[in-house]
Amino acid sequence: MKGGRRVLLKAININRSFSSRTSSSPSPILLMDQSERYCYNPSLYWNNQVEEYFIKAYGSEAFSRISKALTRPSCYSCIRVNTLRTTTESVIEKILEIQHEKKLQDALNNLNTNDDKPVEVSERVNSSNLETNPVFKCQIPGLDYVVFVKGSGPHDIHYDYQQDRPPKEVIVSRKCAEAVLRGAQVYVPGILACSAHVEKGEKVAVSVGVEQPGRNGEWAIGITRGIVLQGVKTDPQYIERDGLYIGQGVTMLSRAGIFRDLSGLGVDMTDRVFRLPSFNDVLKGDIFLQNLPSIITAHVLDPQEGEKVLDMCAAPGGKTTAIASLMKDKGEVIAVDRSHNKVLEIHNLAEELGLNSITAYKMDALKSVRKNNLNGTVTQTSSEDKANHTIQEVEVACVVNGDIVPPTTEGNKIYNEDTRKGPYTSKSELRKQNRRMKNGPGKNQLTGGRVNKCEGFSPNSFDRVLLDAPCSALGLRPRLFAAEETVESLRRHGKYQQRMFDQAVQLVRPGGVIVYSTCTINPGENEALVRYALDTYKFLSLAQQHPRIGGPGLLGRYESSDGYVEEWLKPGEEGLVQRFDPSGPHDTIGFFIAKFYVGPKEA
Numbered sequence: 001m002k003g004g005r006r007v008l009l010k011a012i013n014i015n016r017s018f019s020s021r022t023s024s025s026p027s028p029i030l031l032m033d034q035s036e037r038y039c040y041n042p043s044l045y046w047n048n049q050v051e052e053y054f055i056k057a058y059g060s061e062a063f064s065r066i067s068k069a070l071t072r073p074s075c076y077s078c079i080r081v082n083t084l085r086t087t088t089e090s091v092i093e094k095i096l097e098i099q100h101e102k103k104l105q106d107a108l109n110n111l112n113t114n115d116d117k118p119v120e121v122s123e124r125v126n127s128s129n130l131e132t133n134p135v136f137k138c139q140i141p142g143l144d145y146v147v148f149v150k151g152s153g154p155h156d157i158h159y160d161y162q163q164d165r166p167p168k169e170v171i172v173s174r175k176c177a178e179a180v181l182r183g184a185q186v187y188v189p190g191i192l193a194c195s196a197h198v199e200k201g202e203k204v205a206v207s208v209g210v211e212q213p214g215r216n217g218e219w220a221i222g223i224t225r226g227i228v229l230q231g232v233k234t235d236p237q238y239i240e241r242d243g244l245y246i247g248q249g250v251t252m253l254s255r256a257g258i259f260r261d262l263s264g265l266g267v268d269m270t271d272r273v274f275r276l277p278s279f280n281d282v283l284k285g286d287i288f289l290q291n292l293p294s295i296i297t298a299h300v301l302d303p304q305e306g307e308k309v310l311d312m313c314a315a316p317g318g319k320t321t322a323i324a325s326l327m328k329d330k331g332e333v334i335a336v337d338r339s340h341n342k343v344l345e346i347h348n349l350a351e352e353l354g355l356n357s358i359t360a361y362k363m364d365a366l367k368s369v370r371k372n373n374l375n376g377t378v379t380q381t382s383s384e385d386k387a388n389h390t391i392q393e394v395e396v397a398c399v400v401n402g403d404i405v406p407p408t409t410e411g412n413k414i415y416n417e418d419t420r421k422g423p424y425t426s427k428s429e430l431r432k433q434n435r436r437m438k439n440g441p442g443k444n445q446l447t448g449g450r451v452n453k454c455e456g457f458s459p460n461s462f463d464r465v466l467l468d469a470p471c472s473a474l475g476l477r478p479r480l481f482a483a484e485e486t487v488e489s490l491r492r493h494g495k496y497q498q499r500m501f502d503q504a505v506q507l508v509r510p511g512g513v514i515v516y517s518t519c520t521i522n523p524g525e526n527e528a529l530v531r532y533a534l535d536t537y538k539f540l541s542l543a544q545q546h547p548r549i550g551g552p553g554l555l556g557r558y559e560s561s562d563g564y565v566e567e568w569l570k571p572g573e574e575g576l577v578q579r580f581d582p583s584g585p586h587d588t589i590g591f592f593i594a595k596f597y598v599g600p601k602e603a
Ligand SMILES: C[S@@+](CC[C@H](N)C(=O)[O-])C[C@H]1O[C@@H](n2cnc3c(N)ncnc32)[C@H](O)[C@@H]1O
Pocket: 294, 312, 313, 314, 315, 316, 317, 318, 319, 320, 336, 337, 338, 339, 342, 363, 364, 365, 366, 468, 469, 470, 471
C-alpha cells in the first residue's frame, strides 16, 4: 500500500507514548506530549516506487534532507527590481520605509489594546518583538538588481491549550496551508473543519489536513467540510495532524459564517511558524517576486538587445519579462502558452512592468513548428481560408519568410494586415456568436480579454529559445504531499518534455541557444532530457552557464526492476548543468538548468 509503512510507524510511536503514560492520566488529551503535537514537523508522503527511485539517485540521507526541505518555504523573499523603471537602491529604501511604517502601525495597534500600560510609543516600537526583516542586495556578479528580504522560522508557537482543554482550532486544506506557509492569510474556501462554538474574534490553532492512504492504495483527505472538531481522538485526522500545526490566528467570522460564506478572510494569522515578508500589491510595476533559479535561468539564456527570442511555455510570464528586461525591452520576445487565461496573465504582467517587446500567443508548443510548402509560402490549413480568399480572418500571427507578422485586433475580430478588406464575419465567428447568445459568456469573456492564437513559426527563426518545461514540479516549496506522482507519471512528463524539446531544436537558428529548465528534482525530467538531447541531435552541445550557483548534475544511469532504463549525464557534462538543491545552502526551490549551443544543422 502506498506510504502505508510510514503511517503505520507513526501510529505505533503514538500508541507507545499513549501506553507509557496511561497510568498517570485519564484523558486522551493529557496522554499527548502537547509540544510535540502542536508543532510543525511534517514528513512528506511519496509513492513508494518514486521514493525508491529518488533514494537510488541521491542516496537515502540526501533524499531525506531534500524531502524535509521541501516541506518548508525558502526563508527569504527574492525580488527582481524592474530596472527599466527604478533602481535597486530606491527599492531597498522603499521596502525599509514600508517595514518601518508597518512596525509603527503594529506597535500602535498593540498600544490601543494595552492602554492600561503607560509606556511611550517609541519605547513600544523599539521593544516590540515585531522584528523588521533584513534587506540585502544580491552579491552574485550581474545580479545586483535582485533584492532579498529575509524571513525566519520555524518558530515555536505558544498555542492556547491547557491541561484538560485543547485550543479551539481549524483544519485547512493542503493548498491553503502551503500558501499560508508562504505568508498568505486563511481564506474561507480553504477551511475544512472548525471547533464547535467558535465566534468571530476568537483565537484558533491552524493545522492542515493532508491526504492519507486508504485501503485500496488511494489517497484521500477524509474530512467532510464543515465537520465539528472536538479536539479529541475521534476528530478526523487527529493523530495524523501531529506536527502539522502551521500557526494560530483570529477568526474573522463565526463558525456558521465560515461555512456559509463562499469567499473572504476566514482567519487572520497572528502567529506563524514561518514569518515571511508579504509583498502583495506592494511597489507594483517596480518589482516582481521571483525565485532565484528563475532569475538565473533568464541570465543563462543571455538574450541580447535586438534579438528574437521565444519563450515556449511562458505563463504567467516571470521569465519572459526577465528576458525582456535583460534585453532592455529592445528586440522581440515571443511568449507562448497553451492556456487562454494564462496568456492574459502574460499580457497583464508585461503591461504592469511596462514592457513593449513582448508579444504573447495562445499556442500548443508541441505544434510550434510551422512547415513552409515547396514555394516557400505559408501553408494554409483552415478550410475557411481555402473557401474565402478575399479575407483571411485569423487569430494567428502569420509566418512570412520566417518573420512573425502580428495580427491586429479591431473590435471583436482579428485580421491579417496583408489581407484586410472589411468587416466580414466568418462562419466560425457566427457560430461562436450564436453559442454565446444561447449559453451566455464563456470563461474567456468572463475573465475579459482576447488573445492572439498562433499556428507556429518557421524553422530556424529564433536566436534563442527558452523551454521552461511543464514538469512534475517536485522542487516547489513548501509542499506537504508528493504521493500524487507515480513512476509512470514521472516517465510521462519526461516523454512530453522530449517532444517539446524536438520543437525547440527546430526553431533555433544554427549558432543560437536553447535553455531548458524545470522546477523538479526528478532526474528523469532533467539529466535524462539532456542525454536525450545530446544523443538525438549531434549538432547540440552543452554550454557554460553564467552565473553559476547551482550544483553539478547526476552522472550515470538508472535501471528499474521493470527493466526501464534512464541514462543521465556522462563524465565531463555534470559541471555544465545547474542543479539547485532545496536542502542546499542557497535555500532555493529544487530547479534544473541546461544550456545548449546549436551548431550547424545537417542539410
Ligand atoms: C513551468 S510553467 C511556465 C512558467 C513560466 N515560464 C514563468 O517563468 O513564469 C509551464 C507552462 O507551460 C504551459 N504548457 C503546458 N503544456 C503546454 C503546451 N503543450 N504548449 C504551450 N504551453 C504549455 C502551462 O500552461 C504552464 O503555464
